[in-house]
Amino acid sequence: MKDMTKTSAAAASAAKRQGASGDPLGPNSEIGRKLKQYYDDLVSEEVPDRFAQLLAQLEQASPAQKKD
Amino acid sequence: MAVSQEFKSDLLGSIPSLRAFAVSLTQNADKADDLVQETLVKAWDKHESFQPGTNLKAWLFTILRNEFYSQMRKRGREVQDSDGIMTAKLAVHPAQHGQLDLKDFRGALEQLPEDQREAIILIGASGFSYEEAAEICGCAVGTIKSRVSRARTKLQEILRLTSDGEYGPDAISAQVMGKPAA
Numbered sequence: 001m002k003d004m005t006k007t008s009a010a011a012a013s014a015a016k017r018q019g020a021s022g023d024p025l026g027p028n029s030e031i032g033r034k035l036k037q038y039y040d041d042l043v044s045e046e047v048p049d050r051f052a053q054l055l056a057q058l059e060q061a062s063p064a065q066k067k068d
Numbered sequence: 069m070a071v072s073q074e075f076k077s078d079l080l081g082s083i084p085s086l087r088a089f090a091v092s093l094t095q096n097a098d099k100a101d102d103l104v105q106e107t108l109v110k111a112w113d114k115h116e117s118f119q120p121g122t123n124l125k126a127w128l129f130t131i132l133r134n135e136f137y138s139q140m141r142k143r144g145r146e147v148q149d150s151d152g153i154m155t156a157k158l159a160v161h162p163a164q165h166g167q168l169d170l171k172d173f174r175g176a177l178e179q180l181p182e183d184q185r186e187a188i189i190l191i192g193a194s195g196f197s198y199e200e201a202a203e204i205c206g207c208a209v210g211t212i213k214s215r216v217s218r219a220r221t222k223l224q225e226i227l228r229l230t231s232d233g234e235y236g237p238d239a240i241s242a243q244v245m246g247k248p249a250a
């Protein structure tokens with residue numbers, strides 16, 4: 001998949017920062033850890049159907065281009 | 069030009085991150101989802117201005133953030149209380165044995181001014197670099213750095229972490245809890 005490159009680039013930049021020693025928000029920091037826990041909880045929440053429906057509606061209004 | 073399938077599926081894939089960022093900004097789940105909806109509509113409308121191969125997440129976060137601040141301006145800034153009222157309301161008890169409660173943390177995060185909260189979220193949680201965060205917020209890298217630093221200091225104050233990483237009960241409560249004071 002094409003979009004994998006973007007995702008892994010973001011992950012790499014996150015990993016790079018986490019790995020940096022002396023990072024005030026890194027894994028050795030209580031605030032850094034809580035911040036990630038807080039955010040990861042939010043990211044892993046189930047996405048309501050309304051968003052997939054919204055994109056479907058938008059697509060109907062301006063049909064997506066078929067690539068193949 | 070029609071919207072590509074790839075763009076659409078990338079949009080779908082970005083929704084969890086967008087929602088997390090929106091909740092971080094609004095501190096309200098309903099407002100956050102409305103904000104994400106607006107963001108998706110805007111992103112769809114102006115998909116041609118997105119350059120394939122560049123960071124879609126950063127592009128979407130920028131749209132979401134602009135939408136958030138423009139809504140706030142329209143509502144005449146009902147939202148923020150940077151110092152004072154909420155700080156007084158919320159007294160956080162010292163964390164037990166370094167286990168900072170997530171609920172307390174959330175409460176502390178709420179007390180930060182938006183500019184500091186978004187900075188520390190972008191850098192400390194969303195995985196953006198300082199440069200990317202500066203671009204998203206439309207400000208200088210140094211500004212992001214100082215906001216992150218102030219946010220961190222403020223969180224430490226609110227949570228009464230004497231210094232980050234060196235937390236835990238003070239000598240007296242340690243004795244009460246039957247742990248030898250260090």
